[in-house]
Amino acid sequence: DAGVIQSPRHEVTEMGQEVTLRCKPISGHNSLFWYRQTMMRGLELLIYFNNNVPIDDSGMPEDRFSAKMPNASFSTLKIQPSEPRDSAVYFCASRGQAQETQYFGPGTRLLVL
Amino acid sequence: DAKTTQPNSMESNEEEPVHLPCNHSTISGTDYIHWYRQLPSQGPEYVIHGLTSNVNNRMASLAIAEDRKSSTLILHRATLRDAAVYYCILRRGGTSYGKLTFGQGTILTVHP
Numbered sequence: 001d002a003g004v005i006q007s008p009r010h011e012v013t014e015m016g017q018e019v020t021l022r023c024k025p026i027s028g029h030n031s032l033f034w035y036r037q038t039m040m041r042g043l044e045l046l047i048y049f050n051n052n053v054p055i056d057d058s059g060m061p062e063d064r065f066s067a068k069m070p071n072a073s074f075s076t077l078k079i080q081p082s083e084p085r086d087s088a089v090y091f092c093a094s095r096g097q098a099q100e101t102q103y104f105g106p107g108t109r110l111l112v113l
Numbered sequence: 114d115a116k117t118t119q120p121n122s123m124e125s126n127e128e129e130p131v132h133l134p135c136n137h138s139t140i141s142g143t144d145y146i147h148w149y150r151q152l153p154s155q156g157p158e159y160v161i162h163g164l165t166s167n168v169n170n171r172m173a174s175l176a177i178a179e180d181r182k183s184s185t186l187i188l189h190r191a192t193l194r195d196a197a198v199y200y201c202i203l204r205r206g207g208t209s210y211g212k213l214t215f216g217q218g219t220i221l222t223v224h225p
Contacts, residue, residue, distance in 0.1 A: 004156075033212075043157070043200075043215040056212065091156050100145065100204070102213060104156030 002026075004105035006092050012111045018080040021108045024073055025094030033102060034067055034077050035091040043091075049075065082112045117201045122220040131188040133219055135201030138182045143206035146177060147213065148186045150197040157200065157215075160186065164206075196223045 005024040013019055025032050033048040047057040049069045057067070064083070069075040079086055089109050093102040118136040125131040137146070148160040161168055161175045163184070168175040174187040188195055200218040 035215075042217055043151075045212065045214065048212060093156070100147070100162050101159045102149075102157075104158065107156050 004092055004094055004103055006090075006105040006108050008108060009106065010109045010111075012113065013082055014113050015083055016081045017112075018078065019082045019086075019110060019112075021077040021090050021092075021110070023075045023077070023092030023105060025075070025092070026096070026103055027073065029094035029096045029103075030072070031095040031097075032069060032075050033093040033095070034075070035093065035104075036088045037091065037107075038088045046077070082110075084112045086110065087112050117203060117216055119199075119201050119216065119219045121217065122222065124222045124224065125188075125191045126224050127193060128190050131191045131195070131221065131223075133186040133188075133199050133201075133221065134183065135185070136183045137201070137203055140181050140203060141205070144203040145206055146175065146181075146184050147202040147204055148173070148175065149200045149202065149213075149215075150195075151200070151218070152194075152197045160199070162204075191221075191223045193223050193225060196221055 007022045031050050034046040035043055036046055037043045046059040047067045048055055052069045065079055067077045089107045091104050091107045093104040095102045145162055145164050147162040149157040150160050151157045161170055161173050163175045163177055176185045198218040198220050200215050202213050204213055
């Protein structure tokens with residue numbers, strides 16, 4: 001099992017550019033979570049999906065952020081336009097039905113200049 | 114969600130046991146107690162979870178107080194690879210979505 005796969009692993013962009021982060025959950029898992037981690041705010045849940053449907057997006061900071069899950073094996077987190085304060089590590093995690101454990105990906109380290 | 118309180122940091126020597134405490138005085142009857150850890154430059158990693166009874170797995174043991182208002186993660190023999198941030202998290206039962214709310218955690222330093 002390859003685990004949760006995230007791409008890219010590192011992203012450097014300029015303020016105002018669109019950024020798209022990608023996540024492939026573990027096969028068979030039906031819940032997917034996007035987190036953001038910064039030194040100031042720690043690890044924050046942005047949004048989570050169950051069976052490809054967004055359940056709670058209350059953690060999404062503002063309208064510049066959007067997330068989609070078009071099918072069970074793929075999700076994207078998009079920031080448009082990006083700002084320097086969006087610089088953080090973004091983690092994706094997945095969980096199987098009736099399981100307690102969340103499995104995290106390696107993260108995408110985003111730097112917005 | 115009920116909150117947890119953990120010490121900011123703890124230190125241990127290699128091959129000694131480590132007891133990481135967590136207070137959760139407002140825990141509800143359906144809250145599961147989860148522990149995750151995050152090694153440097155990696156994503157969080159599941160360690161153990163429990164509801165009422167003590168739990169053991171290959172990584173650690175979880176001791177839960179009888180009133181469930183506190184718990185302790187026990188690493189039986191710390192190694193240098195156990196140096197990480199350890200998060201104690203309550204997950205509300207009764208839903209199938211598994212939402213976790215991370216606090217600041219405890220930074221564990223292991224000395225050779």
